[in-house]
Amino acid sequence: xxxxxxxxxxxxxxxxxxxxxxxxxxDFDIPVILVGDRSTIETELAKYHSPKPNIEIRHxxxxxxxxxxxxxxxxxxxxxxxxxxxxxxxxxEAQAMVSAGNTGAAMAVATLKLGRIKGIDRxxxxxxxxxxxxxxxxxxxxxxxxxxxxxxLQFALMGNAYAERIFKLEHPRVGLLSIGEEETKxxxxxxxxxxxxxxxxxxxxxxxxxxxxIFRGAVDVVICDGFAGNLVLKISEGVAEFMSKTIKxxxxxxxxSKIGALLMRPAFNQFKxxxxxxxxxxxxxxxxxxxxxxxxxxxxARAMRNAIRAxxxxxxxxxxxxIKESVRRNTxxxxxx
Amino acid sequence: xxxxxxxxxxxxxxxxxxxxxxxxxxDFDIPVILVGDRSTIETELAKYHSPKPNIEIRHxxxxxxxxxxxxxxxxxxxxxxxxxxxxxxxxxEAQAMVSAGNTGAAMAVATLKLGRIKGIDRxxxxxxxxxxxxxxxxxxxxxxxxxxxxxxLQFALMGNAYAERIFKLEHPRVGLLSIGEEETKxxxxxxxxxxxxxxxxxxxxxxxxxxxxIFRGAVDVVICDGFAGNLVLKISEGVAEFMSKTIKxxxxxxxxSKIGALLMRPAFNQFKxxxxxxxxxxxxxxxxxxxxxxxxxxxxARAMRNAIRAxxxxxxxxxxxxIKESVRRNTxxxxxx
Numbered sequence: 001x002x003x004x005x006x007x008x009x010x011x012x013x014x015x016x017x018x019x020x021x022x023x024x025x026x027d028f029d030i031p032v033i034l035v036g037d038r039s040t041i042e043t044e045l046a047k048y049h050s051p052k053p054n055i056e057i058r059h060x061x062x063x064x065x066x067x068x069x070x071x072x073x074x075x076x077x078x079x080x081x082x083x084x085x086x087x088x089x090x091x092x093e094a095q096a097m098v099s100a101g102n103t104g105a106a107m108a109v110a111t112l113k114l115g116r117i118k119g120i121d122r123x124x125x126x127x128x129x130x131x132x133x134x135x136x137x138x139x140x141x142x143x144x145x146x147x148x149x150x151x152x153l154q155f156a157l158m159g160n161a162y163a164e165r166i167f168k169l170e171h172p173r174v175g176l177l178s179i180g181e182e183e184t185k186x187x188x189x190x191x192x193x194x195x196x197x198x199x200x201x202x203x204x205x206x207x208x209x210x211x212x213x214i215f216r217g218a219v220d221v222v223i224c225d226g227f228a229g230n231l232v233l234k235i236s237e238g239v240a241e242f243m244s245k246t247i248k249x250x251x252x253x254x255x256x257s258k259i260g261a262l263l264m265r266p267a268f269n270q271f272k273x274x275x276x277x278x279x280x281x282x283x284x285x286x287x288x289x290x291x292x293x294x295x296x297x298x299x300x301a302r303a304m305r306n307a308i309r310a311x312x313x314x315x316x317x318x319x320x321x322x323i324k325e326s327v328r329r330n331t332x333x334x335x336x337x
Numbered sequence: 338x339x340x341x342x343x344x345x346x347x348x349x350x351x352x353x354x355x356x357x358x359x360x361x362x363x364d365f366d367i368p369v370i371l372v373g374d375r376s377t378i379e380t381e382l383a384k385y386h387s388p389k390p391n392i393e394i395r396h397x398x399x400x401x402x403x404x405x406x407x408x409x410x411x412x413x414x415x416x417x418x419x420x421x422x423x424x425x426x427x428x429x430e431a432q433a434m435v436s437a438g439n440t441g442a443a444m445a446v447a448t449l450k451l452g453r454i455k456g457i458d459r460x461x462x463x464x465x466x467x468x469x470x471x472x473x474x475x476x477x478x479x480x481x482x483x484x485x486x487x488x489x490l491q492f493a494l495m496g497n498a499y500a501e502r503i504f505k506l507e508h509p510r511v512g513l514l515s516i517g518e519e520e521t522k523x524x525x526x527x528x529x530x531x532x533x534x535x536x537x538x539x540x541x542x543x544x545x546x547x548x549x550x551i552f553r554g555a556v557d558v559v560i561c562d563g564f565a566g567n568l569v570l571k572i573s574e575g576v577a578e579f580m581s582k583t584i585k586x587x588x589x590x591x592x593x594s595k596i597g598a599l600l601m602r603p604a605f606n607q608f609k610x611x612x613x614x615x616x617x618x619x620x621x622x623x624x625x626x627x628x629x630x631x632x633x634x635x636x637x638a639r640a641m642r643n644a645i646r647a648x649x650x651x652x653x654x655x656x657x658x659x660i661k662e663s664v665r666r667n668t669x670x671x672x673x674x
Binding site: 130131132142145146177179186187188190210211212213214215216225226227228230231232233234235236237238239240241242243245246247250251253254256257259260261262263264265266267268270271 | 467468469479482483514516523524525527547548549550551552553562563564565567568569570571572573574575576577578579580582583584587588590591593594596597598599600601602603604605607608
C-alpha cells in the first residue's frame with residue numbers, strides 16, 4: 001500500500017506537508033509518494049536526517065492555486081500535483097490520495113479520475129464530529145449543497161459503511177439531522193428522507209437527530225445535505241472559538257482567575273485536543289472508487305500526518321469495498337420489495 | 338402599557354411564571370396581566386408579600402398542553418390562557434403577550450388574533466445570539482422551515498427594524514447565513530436571496546456570513562430559513578453543553594485542575610451568563626400587528642422576568658411600527674425601480 005500526498009497543496013505547503021509525510025512514514029510505517037516539484041521536495045526532505053526508505057517522490061510541474069477554478073486544474077494544469085496524485089491512485093500505483101490544496105479542485109479531479117461507485121450519484125465529504133463518548137461522522141459536509149432524497153439515502157449507505165469499518169461498529173446508529181426528533185419535524189427534504197429511511201431495513205436508522213443529541217453521542221452517523229452539514233461544522237467552530245475567547249477575557253479580569261487558569265492548563269489542553277481538526281487530519285470524499293482525503297487548507301504537519309494515517313486506515317479497512325457491498329445489498333432489497 | 342402573560346404555559350408554570358411576573362412588575366415597574374386560572378394565580382401571588390399595584394389577573398378556564406396540536410388551542414380551547422392573552426392584545430387592553438407554553442399553539446393563536454402586518458407573508462421568530470462584542474438577531478429561528486426568496490427578504494426587513502429599535506443601531510449590518518462569503522456560495526435559495534438583497538438599497542446588506550463570523554460579531558442581523566436558523570441555535574446549545582461537560586470531565590481528573598476550576602468559578606459564571614437563554618428570556622414573533630414573545634418551555638422566573646422586560650422594550654420602541662415603515666419604504670422603492 002502507498003499513499004499519494006499532494007506536497008504542493010495547502011497554506012503551509014510544502015514545508016508542513018513534507019514534514020507530516022515524513023512523520024507518518026516514520027511513526028506508522030506508511031509508504032508515501034510525495035507528489036510535486038522534485039527539487040523543492042528534495043530540499044524539504046533533506047531537513048530530516050532519519051532514513052526514509054518508504055518515501056518516494058513523483059515529479060509534477062504545476063500547482064493548482066487556492067483561488068483557481070476547480071475545472072482549471074483538470075483542463076489547464078494536467079501536470080499539477082493534484083492531478084498526478086489522482087493518476088497514481090487510478091493506475092493502482094497508490095491506493096489513496098491526500099490533499100490540503102484547493103478543495104473544489106481536489107474533489108473534481110478525484111471524481112473524474114477515480115470515478116464514482118456504481119449506484120452513487122454524488123460523492124460526499126464525511127467529517128468527524130467529537131461527541132461526549134467518542135465521535136460521529138457527518139455527511140455530506142459540504143460537497144453537495146442542494147440534495148434529493150435519493151442523494152441522502154446514498155449518503156446514509158456510505159456513512160454506514162464508513163462507521164462499520166472505521167469505528168468498527170456492527171450496526172452503526174444512523175440519524176437524520178433535523179430540528180426535532182419527531183418524524184414530522186423538519187423541512188420537506190428531511191421529512192421525505194425520514195420516510196424513506198424508515199421504510200428500509202438495511203440500516204439501523206434511529207430517526208431524526210437534533211444538534212444537542214449529536215454531541216451527546218446519540219448516533220454514529222449524521223445524514224444531511226451539504227449546506228446543513230457545512231453549517232454544522234462552521235457553527236461548531238464558531239461557538240468553540242467564541243467560548244474560548246470569552247473565557248479568556250473573563251479570566252484576564254482577575255489575578256485569582258489567572259492562577260486558576262494556569263492550574264487548569266493541562267485540562268484545557270486535553271480538551272482542545274478533543275476539538276482540534278488536526279487530530280482528524282482530513283475528511284474522506286466518500287462514494288468514489290478509491291480513497292481521497294480532503295484536508296483543511298490550514299493543515300500543519302500534525303494534521304497531514306493524521307490525514308495520511310486516516311487514508312491508510314480507510315484503505316486497510318476497505319471502506320470502498322464496504323460501500324460497494326452496501327449499495328449492492330440496497331439494490332437487491334429494493335428489487336425484492 | 339400592559340403585558341399579558343400566559344401564567345399556565347411552560348414546564349414550570351404557574352410557579353415560576355408568576356414569580357417572574359412579580360419580579361418584572363417590581364424591578365422594572367412594568368404593568369402585567371396574569372392570564373390563567375384565577376385561584377391558582379392568586380395562591381401563587383399570595384407567596385409574595387410586597388404590594389403589587391401593577392399586577393392584574395384575567396381568568397381563563399382552559400390550558401393548552403405542550404403536546405396539543407396547535408390548531409386545538411384555537412378550535413377546542415377558546416378560553417385557554419394563550420387565547421385569552423392574545424385577545425387582550427387584540428382588544429388593546431394589553432400591548433404585548435408572553436408565553437412559555439406550546440410554541441406552535443402560541444404562534445398560531447398570535448398570528449390569527451393579532452394578524453400579519455401587510456406585506457409580510459410569514460411571521461418569523463427572531464432569536465438572539467451572543468457575539469464577542471454584543472449580540473445579533475437571527476431569523477427565522479424556526480417558524481418556517483421551507484422558505485422562498487420573498488420570505489427571506491421580508492425577514493431581512495423585519496430583522497433590520499428589530500436591530501434598529503432594540504439594538505439602537507442606525508444602519509444594522511444585515512448578513513445572509515451561508516457556507517462561504519462569496520455570493521456564489523450556498524444553496525439555490527441562498528444564492529437567489531443574495532442576488533435580491535444586493536439589488537436593494539434600503540438595507541445595509543453586507544453579504545453572506547459564515548458561522549464563525551457570526552460569533553465574531555460581523556453582523557447585527559442574520560437572515561436564513563427556519564430550518565437553518567433552528568439548526569444554528571440547537572448546534573450552538575449542543576457545542577456549549579459538550580464543551581462544558583468535557584472541561585468538567587478533564588478537570589475532575591486532577592486535584593490541581595479542581596483547585597484551578599474553583600479559582601476560575603467567577604469567570605465561568607460570567608461566561609455562563611453570556612450564553613444563557615434565560616438572560617434573553619424569549620424570542621419575538623416578528624411580522625405580526627402586535628408583540629408576541631415566545632419563551633422557552635423550560636423558562637424559570639428569571640427567564641420570564643427578562644421576557645416580560647423584552648416585550649415591554651419592543652412595545653416602547655415601537656418595533657411593530659418600524660417594521661410597517663420598513664415594508665412601506667421597500668414597497669415604494671420596488672415601485673420606483
